[in-house]
Amino acid sequence: MSRVMGAMPADPQPGAATAPAHAAPRRRLRPLEPVAPRTRWLLGAAFFVLFVAVWSVATLGGYVSPTFLASPVTMVQEGWLLFTQFGFLHDIGMTVWRVLGGFFLAALVAVPLGICMGAHKGVEAFLEPFVSFCRYLPASAFIPLLILWAGLGELQKLLVIFIGSVFQIILMVAVTVGSARKDLVEAAYTLGATPTGIVRRVLIPGAAPHIAETLRLVLGWAWTYVIVAELIGSSSGIGHMITDSQALLNTGQIIFGIIVIGIIGLVSDFLFKAVNRRLFAWSVI
Amino acid sequence: MSELHIQGVSRTFTSAKGPATQALLPVDFHVADNDFVTILGPSGCGKSTMLRIVAGLDQPTAGRVLLDGQPVTGPGADRGMVFQSYTLFPWLTIEQNIRFGLRERGVAESVQKERAAYFIAKVGLRGFEQHYPKQLSGGMQQRTAIARALANDPKILLMDEPFGALDNQTRVLMQELLLGIWEAERKTVMFVTHDIDEAIFMANRVAVFSARPGRIKSEIAVDLPHPRHYRVKTSPEFMELKARLTEEIRAESMAADAH
Numbered sequence: 001m002s003r004v005m006g007a008m009p010a011d012p013q014p015g016a017a018t019a020p021a022h023a024a025p026r027r028r029l030r031p032l033e034p035v036a037p038r039t040r041w042l043l044g045a046a047f048f049v050l051f052v053a054v055w056s057v058a059t060l061g062g063y064v065s066p067t068f069l070a071s072p073v074t075m076v077q078e079g080w081l082l083f084t085q086f087g088f089l090h091d092i093g094m095t096v097w098r099v100l101g102g103f104f105l106a107a108l109v110a111v112p113l114g115i116c117m118g119a120h121k122g123v124e125a126f127l128e129p130f131v132s133f134c135r136y137l138p139a140s141a142f143i144p145l146l147i148l149w150a151g152l153g154e155l156q157k158l159l160v161i162f163i164g165s166v167f168q169i170i171l172m173v174a175v176t177v178g179s180a181r182k183d184l185v186e187a188a189y190t191l192g193a194t195p196t197g198i199v200r201r202v203l204i205p206g207a208a209p210h211i212a213e214t215l216r217l218v219l220g221w222a223w224t225y226v227i228v229a230e231l232i233g234s235s236s237g238i239g240h241m242i243t244d245s246q247a248l249l250n251t252g253q254i255i256f257g258i259i260v261i262g263i264i265g266l267v268s269d270f271l272f273k274a275v276n277r278r279l280f281a282w283s284v285i
Numbered sequence: 286m287s288e289l290h291i292q293g294v295s296r297t298f299t300s301a302k303g304p305a306t307q308a309l310l311p312v313d314f315h316v317a318d319n320d321f322v323t324i325l326g327p328s329g330c331g332k333s334t335m336l337r338i339v340a341g342l343d344q345p346t347a348g349r350v351l352l353d354g355q356p357v358t359g360p361g362a363d364r365g366m367v368f369q370s371y372t373l374f375p376w377l378t379i380e381q382n383i384r385f386g387l388r389e390r391g392v393a394e395s396v397q398k399e400r401a402a403y404f405i406a407k408v409g410l411r412g413f414e415q416h417y418p419k420q421l422s423g424g425m426q427q428r429t430a431i432a433r434a435l436a437n438d439p440k441i442l443l444m445d446e447p448f449g450a451l452d453n454q455t456r457v458l459m460q461e462l463l464l465g466i467w468e469a470e471r472k473t474v475m476f477v478t479h480d481i482d483e484a485i486f487m488a489n490r491v492a493v494f495s496a497r498p499g500r501i502k503s504e505i506a507v508d509l510p511h512p513r514h515y516r517v518k519t520s521p522e523f524m525e526l527k528a529r530l531t532e533e534i535r536a537e538s539m540a541a542d543a544h
Contacts, residue, residue, distance in 0.1 A: 186342050187372035191386030191437055192362025205376045282376045282417045
């Protein structure tokens with residue numbers, strides 16, 4: 001108290017100095033008010049801490065049976081065992097490979113097709129109804145068929161992800177390209193651009209940041225498809241480990257597997273975002 | 286030489302439901318080589334429609350547009366256009382934007398660079414070559430758009446209220462800049478505006494549009510000497526023209542309002 005009093009005379013407007021201190025907490029409650037990056041980071045981390053704390057209390061406190069839910073400590077121990085004794089790194093590698101492989105194939109087919117549909121209304125009219133229909137076919141329902149067609153090998157896993165991703169990407173890319181700014185297209189025409197030039201140097205670069213965001217989103221979905229594919233008829237991968245652990249009632253390993261998927265997903269998302277931001281600096285300036 | 290003839294051009298917008306809207310009654314108009322013509326009219330009178338037809342971005346319902354005797358069938362590099370909205374390509378730098386048309390037409394890279402540098406200097410944007418459009422103010426973006434259109438060396442420059450979105454001070458400076466460029470380069474310019482001062486200050490001739498459906502109601506020659514200084518705006522001759530055009534536009538605005 002005395003130190004505050006001592007500081008007072010140095011301040012030309014004591015009233016003004018205290019006013020923002022009162023206003024600050026109130027401002028934080030205002031809608032859309034931004035938070036400082038540090039606060040943001042701390043708040044984000046705080047929820048993880050809270051989550052683990054609640055989980056610990058529930059399991060270590062004996063409120064939930066360990067048969068149904070392993071404690072964080074057990075989970076970490078089981079995770080360690082997975083890596084040291086059960087070759088879990090190989091499982092992770094397989095899963096990552098399948099996701100990236102299937103996703104890459106889907107993008108390779110879907111992005112050019114989506115651009116073509118977005119740019120040319122005739123192509124859109126021809127393909128859009130069918131693709132829209134296919135989009136609602138659940139990829140996981142194809143698994144029995146795909147096993148019949150492609151066996152239990154890697155091709156079947158890739159196809160599940162491919163089917164799950166390709167139609168989504170086509171449609172979202174088509175919409176992005178189709179909603180290009182008309183005035184930019186007109187400006188390009190008055191500068192002497194040909195129809196091909198419009199597609200290559202106006203529609204595609206203009207849509208590129210959005211397309212990259214679409215791919216990032218769909219990559220997230222691909223992770224859910226791969227686990228489903230691995231739950232059925234697989235001899236490796238994170239999904240396979242989870243089914244094995246289920247048979248042994250090892251909830252610690254199951255949770256560890258799920259958390260690993262979450263972490264890999266988060267990291268890939270983060271990397272994707274960073275690459276997008278670098279590639280399309282113009283759109284975020 | 287570049288001469289523009291607008292012959293009996295009219296435009297009717299049809300919609301699936303509701304009656305068709307006549308935007309433009311048959312218009313006959315002629316722009317001579319190196320002329321600077323402003324098209325003045327109340328908003329929604331069809332003056333922009335006419336300009337878009339000249340650009341080839343819209344098709345006339347009847348009539349035709351001839352540039353140097355050749356009918357206009359679609360947009361082309363011989364008719365450069367500056368739009369009211371900011372139409373720089375946001376993914377290209379200022380320099381790349383200015384080079385866009387040259388690149389599309391396969392002009393040699395060294396020529397592209399040279400012309401871009403020339404027009405960047407002309408519109409006072411030296412030092413901003415590597416900036417992206419978003420980093421520039423509205424006035425700077427429109428200066429880039431003018432440079433981009435001019436770098437392509439069009440026969441005629443079409444301007445659709447290019448300074449309409451700018452604040453008043455910037456707009457006045459942009460008018461002086463454009464007029465200065467015109468006095469040096471002697472391009473043929475067709476400039477659409479609803480601002481009377483702007484219409485008189487830059488033009489050799491002002492064409493007044495009627496309220497919708499649009500037609501050219503009168504043409505007024507502006508015989509103010511070149512080079513024009515901003516002080517010309519306070520001269521008695523300017524004031525007299527302004528009073529006359531104000532009367533004409535006022536009648537049309539009231540007619541438009543009554544619709």
